[in-house]
Amino acid sequence: MKRWCFILGIVAAFTLQHTAKAVAQEPQLNLIKEEMIAMNDAFTNLIQALIFNKPDVIEGPFLKVKEARKKIEEAIKKGEKIILPKNHSKFKEFMKLDEEYHAELEKLLAAAKDKNMKIIKLQTHKLLNFCVYCHARFR
């Protein structure tokens, strides 16, 4: 358990630092980055909530992620191009992965409502695996 928290803490610290750099270097954000920055804040908050046993603070920051995701959906509907840094030709696979990810996210939010720390922990781990996998493939 201790080691697991430690690893998550490092991931959180690293991603946070990374975001700060990204924002400083590129004032013009694309829609995916916008969603991802919200995602990063929400995930960091999630880890804190998990470590300090505060399931009720988990959902809040994820609402911003949902708003950002809606913007992407609308942009795609309008025919705007969303460019992936890597493997752009596999955009359909990216969309499928994104859907799977968000289905797991919904399970996390349901568990947060139920204050079920065991499921919250399990879902946090699953989501982390999605961050890592999707970035390796498309970022």
Ligand code: HEC
């Ligand atoms: C379905 C795919 C997918 C998932 C899942 C995903 N990401 Fe991302 N993420 C991306 C892509 C693609 C980019 C690159 C966007 C760009 O640069 O245009 C990105 C970029 C980022 C960035 C910005 C990095 C930079 O370039 O400065 C952060 C921070 C980030 N993601 C955090 C997360 C976190 C935290 C999670 C998991 C809780 C996560 N992402 C899950 C696809 C994903």
